[in-house]
Amino acid sequence: MIDSAGTGGWHAGQEPDRRSIAVAARHGVDISGQRARKVLQEDFSRFDLILGMDRANVRDLKTLAPQAARYRTHLxxxxxxxxxxxxxxxxxxxxxxxxxxxxxxxxxxxxxAKRLGASASPTSGQASSTM
Structure with missing residues (x-):
C-alpha cells in the first residue's frame, strides 16, 4: 500500500492544489479525489518505508517516529x-x-518502483510509503 500524508495538519481534508490537479490530469492521472491528512503514529507501523519530500519533512518525521521506525525514514x-x-x-x-x-x-x-520491485519479497511483493 502507498499513501501520502503531511507532517502538519493545517490542510487536513483539503483537496490538492488546483495546479497539481491540472498537471496530473494532463498526464492522465486523476488526483481530484485525494484529501490531505496528517501523519499518524500508526503510519510508522503500517508502512515499511517513510519518505519525506525535503530535509525538513524528514527531520519532522524522524521526530514523530518511534525509535524503531526512524531508520525507515528517508529523503x-x-x-x-x-x-x-x-x-x-x-x-x-x-x-x-x-x-x-x-x-x-x-x-x-x-x-x-523498479528498485523496490527488484527487492520485493516473493511472498508479499508489497512496498509502502508515506510522504
Whole structure:
C-alpha cells in the first residue's frame, strides 16, 4: 500500500492544489479525489518505508517516529534516484513549477518502483510509503 500524508495538519481534508490537479490530469492521472491528512503514529507501523519530500519533512518525521521506525525514514529523491536533494515546494511559483515537480516525482517514482520491485519479497511483493 502507498499513501501520502503531511507532517502538519493545517490542510487536513483539503483537496490538492488546483495546479497539481491540472498537471496530473494532463498526464492522465486523476488526483481530484485525494484529501490531505496528517501523519499518524500508526503510519510508522503500517508502512515499511517513510519518505519525506525535503530535509525538513524528514527531520519532522524522524521526530514523530518511534525509535524503531526512524531508520525507515528517508529523503524521497535520495531513496528514489540517489540524489540527496529536496523536492521543491511549487506553491508560490507558477504552473510550470508544478509541472517541473510532477516530472521530478514521476521520474523518481519510476526509479523507486523498479528498485523496490527488484527487492520485493516473493511472498508479499508489497512496498509502502508515506510522504
Amino acid at each position: 524521497y529523491l535520495d531513496s528514489a534516484a540517489g540524489k540527496a536533494v529536496d523536492v521543491p515546494d511549487p506553491y508560490c511559483d507558477g504552473a510550470e513549477a508544478f509541472a517541473s515537480v510532477y516530472r521530478m516525482i514521476r521520474e523518481a517514482s519510476d526509479a523507486l
